[in-house]
Amino acid sequence: MDAKLPVKRLNSLTWLLAIIASIILSLILSQYPTQKHIFLIAVLTITGISLVGYAHVYIMVILAKRFGLRSKKFSKYRFLFTYPASIAIYLLLWPIFAHLTKEHWSFWDVYLFMAFVGSGVVVNTTVIVLHNSVLLYEHKVYSDLELARLKTANAEAANLLLKQQIHPHFLFNALNTLKALYRKDPAAGDTYIVHLANFLRASIFKHTEKVSRLDEEFKLLQDYLEMQKIRFGTALICTITVPEESFKSYYLPSFSLQPLLENAIKHNELTEETPLEIAIFQQDGRIVVSNNLQKKKMRESSTNNGLANLAERYRLLSEDEILINERNNLFSVSIKLLTHEYSDH
Numbered sequence: 001m002d003a004k005l006p007v008k009r010l011n012s013l014t015w016l017l018a019i020i021a022s023i024i025l026s027l028i029l030s031q032y033p034t035q036k037h038i039f040l041i042a043v044l045t046i047t048g049i050s051l052v053g054y055a056h057v058y059i060m061v062i063l064a065k066r067f068g069l070r071s072k073k074f075s076k077y078r079f080l081f082t083y084p085a086s087i088a089i090y091l092l093l094w095p096i097f098a099h100l101t102k103e104h105w106s107f108w109d110v111y112l113f114m115a116f117v118g119s120g121v122v123v124n125t126t127v128i129v130l131h132n133s134v135l136l137y138e139h140k141v142y143s144d145l146e147l148a149r150l151k152t153a154n155a156e157a158a159n160l161l162l163k164q165q166i167h168p169h170f171l172f173n174a175l176n177t178l179k180a181l182y183r184k185d186p187a188a189g190d191t192y193i194v195h196l197a198n199f200l201r202a203s204i205f206k207h208t209e210k211v212s213r214l215d216e217e218f219k220l221l222q223d224y225l226e227m228q229k230i231r232f233g234t235a236l237i238c239t240i241t242v243p244e245e246s247f248k249s250y251y252l253p254s255f256s257l258q259p260l261l262e263n264a265i266k267h268n269e270l271t272e273e274t275p276l277e278i279a280i281f282q283q284d285g286r287i288v289v290s291n292n293l294q295k296k297k298m299r300e301s302s303t304n305n306g307l308a309n310l311a312e313r314y315r316l317l318s319e320d321e322i323l324i325n326e327r328n329n330l331f332s333v334s335i336k337l338l339t340h341e342y343s344d345h
């Protein structure tokens with residue numbers, strides 16, 4: 001995105017300067033009873049400053065198109081062209097003012113000539129200073145906007161990278177499970193592959209989405225859960241208790257629930273005698289995933305794509321933290337439900 005010259009703001013500032021200068025000059029001249037042309041001098045002041053300001057803006061527009069607003073040539077030629085233009089404007093106003101006041105004038109009057117030349121220099125310098133304040137402000141706004149755009153792009157890239165890290169790990173486990181199922185129970189393998197296809201289809205279509213509506217996220221979770229039930233049977237018990245109205249009202253980061261379920265299964269023992277009991281419920285504006293602790297004696301190698309991954313994605317999205325709690329042989333992870341304001345992510 002290219003920086004643009006704030007023409008309207010610069011012209012408005014020029015008019016403000018012209019009006020204020022004419023009022024101040026008129027108040028000063030009103031203290032001298034012999035001064036007869038206060039009104040004409042005020043008009044000359046407004047006209048001179050406004051013409052210098054407009055000329056200044058016009059020159060900047062041409063230079064910005066040719067050299068760019070942030071280039072050194074823009075600054076160099078701006079000074080080079082605006083001062084002669086301002087002096088020329090005041091020298092042209094000189095005979096007009098003399099005609100209206102019926103005063104004798106001559107370009108050979110050195111003192112009067114220098115007075116008008118000096119006026120052009122002073123006014124142009126004042127205009128440059130005021131215009132620079134506007135340009136510096138606009139530059140700051142532009143820089144802040146670019147920084148925000150870069151941060152957003154970086155967050156989007158990081159979020160996408162984190163999501164991409166999840167899928168290969170999940171797919172590796174799923175294919176190993178599918179291979180084992182087809183060896184001992186082809187029918188279960190067929191059912192498993194249907195849920196796997198649904199899960200992968202959602203992964204493809206929602207690959208770049210940062211958030212999903214709660215009902216969509218639970219639909220994805222359900223396919224993953226059915227796959228795990230086929231794999232573990234009665235050794236896995238999962239209950240979901242979420243109010244119906246929440247499914248259409250809240251959002252979660254895409255693929256945020258599945259890693260939590262996978263994390264519980266990965267780090268705990270699952271047997272028919274001591275099943276892993278997972279509960280998913282809504283509490284105080286958060287989704288809680290809890291399970292009884294039955295930690296494996298032999299830990300599997302980890303790719304660190306679980307809770308740390310999800311925590312980083314939450315930080316990038318909303319700066320919220322996930323809450324992890326472990327006590328009384330119960331492990332739980334709590335993630336904040338996102339409101340409608342996040343639906344455009």
